[in-house]
Amino acid sequence: MARTRFIQAINDALREEMERDEKVILFGEDVEASIFGDTRGLIDIFGSRRVRNTPISENTLTGMTVGTAASGYRVVLHLMFANFVYTGMDGIANQMARARLMSGGQIDLPITIIASYGGGRANAAQHSDTPFSAVMNVGGVHVVAPSNPADAKGLLKSAIRSNDPVIFFEPGGRGGEQGEVPDGEYLTPIGKAAVVREGTDLTLIGMGSTMRMTLEAADKLAESGIECEVVDVRTMAPLDEDTLCKAAERTGRVVIVDESRDRCSAASQISAILADKAFEHLKAPIKRVTTPNVSFPYAPASEKYLLPNTDKILAAATEIVRN
DSSP states (O other), X not given: OEEEEHHHHXXXXXXXXXXXXXXXXXEETTTTTTSSSTTTTHHHHHOTXXXXXXXXXXXXXXXXHHHHHHTTOEEEEEEEETTHHHHTHIIIIIIITTHHHHTTTOOOOOEEEEEEEOSSSOOOGXXXXXXXXXXXXXXXXXXEOOSSHHHHHHHHHHHHHOSSOEEEEEETTOTTXXXXXXXXXXXXXXXXXXXXXXXXXEEEEEOGGGHHHHHHHHHHHHHTTOOEEEEEXXXXXXXXXXXXXXXXXXXXXXXXXXXXXXXXXXXXXXXXXXXXXXXXXXXXXXXXXXXXXXXXXXXXXXXXXXXXXXXXXXXXXXXXXXX
């Protein structure tokens, strides 16, 4: 097991899967230059037939991805920023999510879309969203968001091998973070959450970029005698309802941390599931720590004010532990 940077774990997964299967191809915006570093060097290994830059035209890209996958390739499409999911939505929602049904099961679409999401980098309103719910609601696509290098590699490899479309959300600005990644063949199952810390007083549920602050909050709460169970959602669609409900049942108190805007967020969906299936075990209202229902400003101070953080988690946790 080696310590690997987040961005390198993604790069390793892409390289290994392209070596494993010559039908895996990569295209998208600046994949040759690799602005984020996650596709760096792949064109030198696999050449321009399998690694291709494309114009900045997301609706064309998602439609092209559907046709290429239907022709027998495993396609990895890099959209750069998650906001560009909106401009490519026709190919995602009307084509790749519907093709199997509308073809009577004749078409598989092994597609992986990589997109960097989230605020905190002063990228302004059109480059800072966390659009989990937009694609969770589509139906017919899987949605994953790793929080650490091991799951970044494992989930991406599982996504590329899947015969279903997968949206792989990459936490923006965290490429340099390091973590242990198992040696050899390593896959993280799609649709399975992870209990990363056990506790009896409070359940903290995080996902992707919010896991670091969620774990920091759990450490601080432990200092005051509050033992938290911490769950990493990992996959927003399909949700691991069983693990989430059992974690809520064990403590009776739940705080969900999600960088999405609050209205119709992933946190909102998880809250609804817990209220429906674990209600009799709850000792206090479910709390959500999310982003307000506004667009992200460019100004760093204003942006920081909107984002979830450790202090906001502590405030929500303290409020319900008192009940």
